[in-house]
Amino acid sequence: MKLWQSLFKNYVADLIKNKYIVVIVALFCTSFSFSQVDEVKKMVQQLCSPSFHGRGYVNGGDSIAAAFIANAFQTKGLQKVGASYYQRFSFPVNTFPDKASFVVKKTDNSEEALIVGRDVLVKENSPSYHGTLIYRIVPTKLLFVEDSIQQIVRKAMEGNSYNSIAIDLRGVGSDTLKILKGVEKQFAQFAPVVVITEGKFTWSVAGEQLNNPIFELQANKADGSPIKIQLDAKLQPNHSTQNVVGFIPAKKKTKSTIVFTAHYDHLGRLGQETYFPGGNDNASGTAMLIALADYFSKNPMNYNVLFIAFAGEEIGLLGSKYYTENPLMPLKDIRFLINLDIFGSGEDGITVVNGAIFQDYFDLLTAINDEKQLLTQIKARGYAANSDHYWFTEKGVPSFFIYTMGPNRNYHDIDDTYENLSFAEVNDLHTLLLSFIEKIDTLKKK
Template identity: 35%
Template sequence: MIKYCILFLFLVQSMYSHSQDIAYARSIIDTLSSPSFDGRGYVNDGDNKAASFIAGEFCKFRLKSFSRDYFQAYTFPMNTFPGKVEATINGKPLKAGEQFQVWSAAPTINSLFKLEELKGKNITDPKRFKRFVARNHAGKFVMVDKKGITDKHLLSRLDSLKYTNFLNASGLIFISDQKLVWSVMAGQQARNYAVLDIRREATPKKPRNIALDIQSSFVRVHEARNVIGYVSGKVQPDTFLVFSAHFDHLGRMGNTVYYPGANDNASGTSMVLDLARYYSQPVNQPYYSMIFLCFSGEEAGLLGSTYCAEHPIFPLKQVKFLLNIDMVGTGSEGITMVNATIFKDAYRRMVKINADNEYLMAVKERGESCNSDHCPFYKQGVPAAFIYSMGKEFTEYHNPDDKSSLLPLSEYKDIFRLVRDFMDGMKGQDKR
């Protein structure tokens, strides 16, 4: 462990030695969302570069480890796009990430395809829809336009196309009226047909054909790591409080587009590192032991936190509370707490601390939702909540514009103070 840290300290020596507070957070977010981390996904081992960087910070703070180093390794399969991702419609090239995106389960594909449109009456008129379905779509791409469709049953039928491809087409295109939102959730499987989302303004009036050059690589065994460190408690070291955040993001969609993930979740990662930095100072040594959990694999389906909760390297029964932090780069409208309606006392205390100190506009309550890394621990019986910030000052999500230069960190300092006071307030409350 010590040898391991000396190597790291040598590498990262005094990188941030003069930075403080928001400057520290900003430097971490800048670093994690920079192109050299490749969007902290699966191409160029971006997630593992981030894991090593976080472990280096843990070393600097002299955090303790439950293992030889700070890592917990596990594996999962993932479809990746390390090479070309190009699309040309009616001879006009589209801009990757902005005008089109490719489904994470798509195969390698390099060909020109005829386009067929599925829209309007061909969807709403059952007879015409039946006739359209019965046609032979092999070798073609079907372009689905949901504009004007309000029937929920029809909409879910169209959405299911993505997973069932019941038209047996070579591929599908969904026309999007919103800014594109990418995901790698479907990437644990590789399919034999492609699905694309294309912005409406990038589609021609009469779409005739689409040329695709997409290189995908299915990695059967991607080796990922969670990063886990702790500070021993002064009074009750056998009881644990946990701060967690996922550091992975979507990575690359081809060699020209990467997803910086500044808000999602370099912001939460920086806060967990900042808290580790704070509690590692002897003057702030906590009453209970404080664990800092940084997860990989969240974007692929909470894989890192699920592995950690199912293969715990510290006794989950001794965890008094876990607070997960995911997307805290805004805050002009306060924060929301997921599981607030389950852990009512914790929520009330959070609200009171916030009001007493006038930190944030609001601490809103939300019920159970398995939407971030608190969930696998909650399922194991650990008292766990999740907070995220709210505010219209920054709305980029799962797109190439979720970058540090645009992220305001409006209430970062007050969110930090609130969660710190909240955990400090656990002191002496010996009932779980």
């Protein structure tokens, strides 16, 4: 072989070898750095799909989600605490299981079907309503006369064929709004109420029904035309649901336990056509909970790790309340608890509720973040009763509630979808949380 041939051959061999190394390294990096976000995205997509019905109270959505989580816990090798992954409990809830249709009958005899969740919203504590709503907009000055609510309603509806009243609080000053807070609920004691509004709707879930329905109507649909309504509401006095609990024992037997929590319930359906997917709130946190369960199942710690997916959060933190009143393991053995709720973005970092209270834990979290260059910002907040950590905090369990911050403003509306989530920091959040748990032993237990 001539020299140039031999050199050329070596060069090609090197090239091939290096190329393989490059490909192998690239494959490794890709699978390593993208595996969390891919798995999390897939789970969020499933939890947000129509077949989960918004993980609420129509078509068994909450129980479908619970079965999905229990199955994930089993697949990842988590143990049951007791006979099942479920901790069952029940509460009253108002549901909208069937019809929810709104048709505006215009003066030219044309009709316009309103989009539920976009043009019109039913207040969560509304009863059924079947009929044509003819509403009178109550002049704001009438709200400040010395009459009783009943007299105001009667006067507003006097004379014509009005069967309901509307209030238009757009452009009303914030001080006046404060005074009038809840006025629609008082009116609903006597007649159906329309609240005229602009901007995004925010839905919720209630455990009771009012005497009359309250409808929120976008101003561009509120020209005074009658609205033909078919709305089925059903109060379930004893809706049965369940927290989902999985356990990973420590390498060596101990009582000391780290707890991760996330609520999996959302608002469910408003009729058979409309549902609230709850992507950010809280399919995102539920998926991260399962991703962490996967990690700690493969990498057991010096403490046990308990995972709790709560039901009934949106109706008033009921799943976590039930758990703290009926703990499956002693609350005093909880080394630290981290609650994940709203976990789908992170472009603007995270906020840590209780971060200002458990300062040394917060310092550890920020030190890890600085060292590993993960999130752009970690903000500390004080005490707040705004998610499932609350009942644990009340019982003296050291805890954080962490939520992500970013441009996504979809909250309790039909746009809180899988598609609208950025998943910007899933990998970094995963790294931050597991590094925090791995280093938590450097701190003294309070």
